[in-house]
Amino acid sequence: MTAFTLPGLDLGKFVRETLAEDLGEGLPGGGRDVTSDSVIPADARFSGVMDSRDAITVAGLPLAEAFFRHLDPACRIETLVAEGAQVAPGTDLMRLEGRARALLTAERSALNIVQHLSGIATLTRAYVEAMREGSATCTLLDTRKTIPGLRFLEKYATRMGGAQNHRMGLWDAAMIKDNHVAVAGSVFEAVRRAREAGVTRIICEVDRLDQIEPALAAGAHHLLLDNMDAATLAQAVRIVAGRAATEASGGVNLETIAAKAASGVDYISVGRLTQSAPAADIGLDFTPL
Template sequence: MTFALPGFDLDRFVRDTLAEDLGEGIEGGGRDVTSDSVIPAEARFSGVMDSRDAIVVAGLPLAEAFFRALDPDCAIERLAADGDAVEAGSELLRLSGKARALLTAERSALNTVQHLSGIATMTRAYVEAMRQGSATCILLDTRKTLPGLRALEKYAVRMGGAQNHRMGLWDAGMIKDNHVAVAGSVSEAVRRAAQARVSPIICEVDRPDQIEPAIAAGAHHILLDNMDPGTLREAVALIAGRAATEASGGIDLSTIADIAASGVDYVSVGRLTQSAPAADIGLDFQPE
């Protein structure tokens, strides 16, 4: 199965990750000294990747790419699909092939699946909590991602059931407090973006009195920053459908339902990619 994301080079990601682990380009590097010294060249390995926790799966195609990069002839059977919610003890992937190659790729494969599944799992928890307050509100991520991993982390968010906010600085304008400070006012910052034909224009406000100037100047989407549910309800009523509404700032599992119930269209949560713990996933040897 082909795994493709816009702007993401899978082959390069796998190559660079393995090169880092093997120490390529460093004196004395370029090999797995443990596997090379302990495992006979002709040895075979069969194993199962499984989850020790209940998780939402993400990253299995990447794990497969790591193993196939070092043993193109290895046999791999996926036992789950990205986006699946699985119970603790579930088997995710079964593989067999050259022992040295598979053990060299093991850590890179596991790190990737653990990280992405952790994001997907946390995202699913937020989606489910949010639905207690609103059946229509949409959960969004943010740009709080690790450098070089944005495409993958935002993919994991989608596997968890949320949607992506803008992918970067290029696909939407987002006017925040520092932009406003330099431009002089909310209305002037939005006016300049509109004059430059930026679309969509997202404008962050932290006070209700900033909403009308932002909309009048041409904002398409109002980000309501660090507002309590009562203030959010007032803001939604004031906007009255003239722009999309988004609540953001300090939202966690205990507050997201009340935030969503305020009537906003979106809730964005940075911790989905910034703070998700890695899922507990391992690869265990199974004799053939």
């Protein structure tokens, strides 16, 4: 197994805590897989194949492997496709062989993470391809609209689908939005305060064209053009004239993204990549040995 590392993720802890939740560790009667322990002989062995039932973009196989190896370190696993690969329905993704009880206990957790992350990667790929119809240079961004505790994994999945990560959290950039502006009094004042505080990356949301110049004058590095139609976005890009990065956000779906990309913005952010992606249809069938 090639070690899977992801900044911000403690993989061992994630695997342990996920399995502990499924096993009910610490709860009355918990701490074991009642079904497998009572039905499957202790020395039984399984071989299995994980496959995709739909066309998907793959993400999460190294995590699935980590779940199986946590309960059966000696299991044999062969990963058949690369992360980020686009595969056809019926494609085998992974073959494994090991102790039946261990593989069955890990099965649901392993499948859940691959289905979820591949679902995000697949939806992201669809948005990238739709965006390319409007622009070959615009970059798709994700957002912070992630499930608590899964941000680093979900943002990893968007990368596998072809997107670029926006800020990872509240710590790595200032993003000034309407509520910040309301308290500060104006776009200019909000950006000025962030600049005076020494923030090195300042993103400022503007929802009107007349907010662009004050934001730039105060020192914004990146403008989030909120809920603007394609024509207004094009006008905003002309006003900015390369003085800051431009990002379209709000009202973006598979039908509108090409027109918004054609406006000339540098980026388009889409919250539904992580907020609304359906799980990929992936199965795992075992055979007794």
